[in-house]
Amino acid sequence: MARGFEVARNKLSETRIKALVKPGIYSDGDGLFLRIRAGGSKQWFFIYKRNGQRTELGLGGYGQGIAPVSLALAREKADAIRERLARGDDLHSRKTFLSVMDDVLDVKQASFKNDKHKAQWVMTLKKYAEPLHKLPIADITRDHVVEVLKPIWTKIPETADRTRQRIAAVIDHAKARGLYVGDNPADWRGGLKELLPARSKLSRGHHAAVGYKDLPLVVSNLRKSILQKSFG
Known part of the structure; x- marks a missing residue:
């Protein structure tokens, strides 16, 4: 194969990844790897070879940050890379x-x-x-x-x-x-x-709630206002 890696895939599992603590590089197969650093962070990356040149592509961190990359998503990203390699795409000319x-x-x-x-x-x-x-x-x-x-x-x-x-x-x-x-x-x-921070709701068109004790007076004033408009 052009990438120079074994075809076997899906060597890792979520259970095994969570249990891994020893720093090192662990293969999921066919170019997809998980790197565990001394501090405990876990990073996905993909390696391929083309024209004798080895290239490493970062795919994101596992179980960390706001947008962690799960095992399933890492495999999905790896599949997308394999498809592009099969088409002969130049992965270095990625669109912005x-x-x-x-x-x-x-x-x-x-x-x-x-x-x-x-x-x-x-x-x-x-x-x-x-x-x-x-x-x-x-x-x-x-x-x-x-x-x-x-x-x-x-x-x-x-x-x-x-x-x-x-x-x-x-x-x-x-x-x-x-x-x-x-x-x-x-x-x-x-x-x-x-x-994202909560946004204040628009208060336009709304009035403060009337207390129970004030309700009779408000109704009385409202009736007077209606009568004045009707006969004024």
Whole structure:
């Protein structure tokens, strides 16, 4: 095989991984490995060989951080890499968020309601999602999305949520093209609700509750007001 690794896969299990404490490198087979460091952290990585050159790709940490990579997700990511290698893709020329974002804007060109709608999409993605632009789309995590949204989440909540939705649309586009593996990190149901500060609810149009003892007086005044408007 071009990668130079055994075909056998699925050597590890969740039970075994949780029990592993000795620093070292443990193979799940066919290029997928788990590295355990002296401090106890566990990191997934994939190794392949092409034209005699060995390359290592990090796939994320196991059981740590806001977006931990489970055994199942690590295998899913490894499968995506194997598919790209089989197609002869150059894994070093990975698309950035900005590149995929431009593709999405081109695809949506005909579906924008008007120029204003298009300008809103362009503005939110170019201005507020700017920290994501240079990142490889495949490497974007929930941490990155939170960093983008947190500064504007309570200041301009409506714009912030639209920015989140549009980031999610870019990543969904990447998933459809096989450029992103795993859950969409900008999906509200995927954990963002627990990671972003609560936003104050709009109080416009609401009045303070009337106490029980004050209710007769309020009703009396309301009746007088209605009568005055009717016969005034």
